[in-house]
Amino acid sequence: MNGVHDMGGMQGMGRVRYEKNEPVFHARWEGRVFALNRAMSAWRKWNLDASRHQIELIPPAEYLRMSYYEKWNARLVELLVKSGLVTRAEIESGKPAQGSPKATPKLTVSGISSLLAPANPERPKAKAHPRFKVGQRVRARNMHPAGHTRLPLYARGKRGKIVRDHGIFVFPDTNAHFLGEKPQHLYSVRFTARELWGEQAAPRDSVYVDIWDDYLERA
Amino acid sequence: MPTRRGFLTTAGALAAHDHAHAQDHDHEHEHQAAPSDLTLRVKALESLLVEKGLVDPAALDALIDTFEHKVGPRNGARVVARAWVDPAYKKLLLTDAAAAIAKLGYKSGQGEHIVVLENHPKTHNLVVCTLCSCYPWAVLGLPPVWYKSAPYRSRAVIDPRGVLREFGLDVPADVEVRVWDSTAELRYLVLPERPAGSEQLSEEQLAALVTRDAMVGVAKVKLPQTGDAA
Numbered sequence: 506m507n508g509v510h511d512m513g514g515m516q517g518m519g520r521v522r523y524e525k526n527e528p529v530f531h532a533r534w535e536g537r538v539f540a541l542n543r544a545m546s547a548w549r550k551w552n553l554d555a556s557r558h559q560i561e562l563i564p565p566a567e568y569l570r571m572s573y574y575e576k577w578n579a580r581l582v583e584l585l586v587k588s589g590l591v592t593r594a595e596i597e598s599g600k601p602a603q604g605s606p607k608a609t610p611k612l613t614v615s616g617i618s619s620l621l622a623p624a625n626p627e628r629p630k631a632k633a634h635p636r637f638k639v640g641q642r643v644r645a646r647n648m649h650p651a652g653h654t655r656l657p658l659y660a661r662g663k664r665g666k667i668v669r670d671h672g673i674f675v676f677p678d679t680n681a682h683f684l685g686e687k688p689q690h691l692y693s694v695r696f697t698a699r700e701l702w703g704e705q706a707a708p709r710d711s712v713y714v715d716i717w718d719d720y721l722e723r724a
Numbered sequence: 725m726p727t728r729r730g731f732l733t734t735a736g737a738l739a740a741h742d743h744a745h746a747q748d749h750d751h752e753h754e755h756q757a758a759p760s761d762l763t764l765r766v767k768a769l770e771s772l773l774v775e776k777g778l779v780d781p782a783a784l785d786a787l788i789d790t791f792e793h794k795v796g797p798r799n800g801a802r803v804v805a806r807a808w809v810d811p812a813y814k815k816l817l818l819t820d821a822a823a824a825i826a827k828l829g830y831k832s833g834q835g836e837h838i839v840v841l842e843n844h845p846k847t848h849n850l851v852v853c854t855l856c857s858c859y860p861w862a863v864l865g866l867p868p869v870w871y872k873s874a875p876y877r878s879r880a881v882i883d884p885r886g887v888l889r890e891f892g893l894d895v896p897a898d899v900e901v902r903v904w905d906s907t908a909e910l911r912y913l914v915l916p917e918r919p920a921g922s923e924q925l926s927e928e929q930l931a932a933l934v935t936r937d938a939m940v941g942v943a944k945v946k947l948p949q950t951g952d953a954a
Contacts, residue, residue: 513854513905515878521890522875527868529792534766539791539866540784541770548778557856573857573872578766590778599768601776608777614786655907657854659881671837671910691908698901702882709900712881715908 506651507658509565514659514702535574542581547611550588554681558653559583629688633673635718637692641667642724645694645716653681656720660712663700664724668713669693676717689718796865799830800913801934803863804945807840808918809927817915818842830862838862842915843941846899849914850888850941852880853906860911864936871940881905891942914941921947 512518530536546556559580563571571579585591595602637643647662648654655677669692676687694716698706773779803825807814817824821838838860841849853859854877859867870876879887884901888894895901904912916938922930937943 511855512874512878513852513881515874516882518874518878520875521870521873521879521887523870523891524868529796529866530788531869532763534763536788536792537766537770537784540787541766541773541779543787544779544783545773560856569874573869575762578762578769582769591772591776595772595776596769599772601772605776607775610777610780610783612783612787613780614782617783617786617790655855657905657907659854671908674909691910693910706882707885707897707901709898710884710902711900712903712905714905715910717908 506561506653507649508561509568510561511658513657530574538574538578538581542577544610544612545581545585545590547616548588548590550590551584552680552683554653554675554677555683556580556584557677558681559587561653629673629675629686631673631686631688633689633718635670635690637667637670637690637718637721639667639670643667643692643694643721644724645714646720646722648720650678652678654678654720656716657714659701660694660696660714660716663696665694665696665700665714667692668695671715674717676719678719687719691715691717692721694721791866795830795861797863797934797936797939798931799828799865800860800863800936800939801931802828803830803913804915804934804939805927805931807915808930814915821913825863837909838911838913840913840915841902841904841941843917845917848888848895848899848901848941849912850880850884850901850903851906851912851914852877852903854878854881855905855907858906858911860913862911863913864939868936888942891937893943914939916945919945919947 530539542556546553551559560568560576562583563576563579567579568576582596586593586596592602595605601607642664643666644664645656645660645662648656649661671691671693673688674691676689679685679687692715694714696712696714698710698712699708701712770779770781770784774781803817806828807817807824813824813827816827817840821840824840825838841851843849851859852871857867857872859871876887881903884903885895888901906912916934918930919933922933925933933945933947935943935945938945
């Protein structure tokens, strides 16, 4: 969706504000929200793409106003309700519904090291044929899906060159909506800064975007 | 969630200023735009989830401890320092970063494939996630607020040189700036240039010089005391 989360190239957002010796969490609740999100994802009622999309669904003015972990909190509440793990009434009352069964937590202290998986996780097992090859000129499609997508607005319709085939990955546009993994090749595509931003851009500079097969067409 | 607070907000007004700390700023302090009721709401949510048997509070404590104390930019700094002193390791890092990082025993959990980008005198790499906040947790830990903020996410792709100048880095016109937008499950780590004059330093001393910012690409690694940009 063409939401405010898709920020690449927007102007007027101000200077980058830097904090020296920044702590990992600025308040206790931030750490709790982070950990709650991680612990609840262990129930596998949603996937990474659905979880990202839930943040994109925060209304734009709220999205810009909220702090990062405030968004994580809002996202978690919505996912809990959508997945049926918790009801809206339970969230509002803060109490489990009468007679609701008590579960056993999925994530335990001993499970944390397995949650911290090796840095190279499994890829989808399905095979997929690459439609493009390294060195080929391509164009990012001019597409505007109303749901989740990971093709940034600033790259759409622009021409670039495939510099690397990353292999097969799950397709976010379907996976986020539980419509299947649709495994396909993912490429690193180099766009010159001038292709993206015109003459104002420095002539040598470039932006590399990771782009799924379905987002590309021949240039 | 407080969805109807009626803020008049421009795209730039990131903070609601409903907190004492940042009232003299136009935007920023995103992390502190926390209405005090967030503390209460998060506490209530946690106790509900605990009562329903959905989460184990000890696991939450352990997760927080992991990301506050065990996973962080010191891990990445050790990877960089090893690459500087060991050419075979560097070669592995640039061709199979996951294997090289696993050699030092680091894990993450964001389900990521790491790619390492080497800076050269004529090539400067900069990492961003314009769509959300993707970041190489395994080697850098959780991202700082500025990395997740609208100013950085919006401008890193359209005005990387301007952003770098704000970080105190003036990239000469004959140096190519490559911006890497983390739109997928690839996570990018910059391998900074080893500073001139560091030949005598041990791997451990080198690791101490490597900053998080240099591994995101918004700074260079400098020797202590010199203070000037390399």
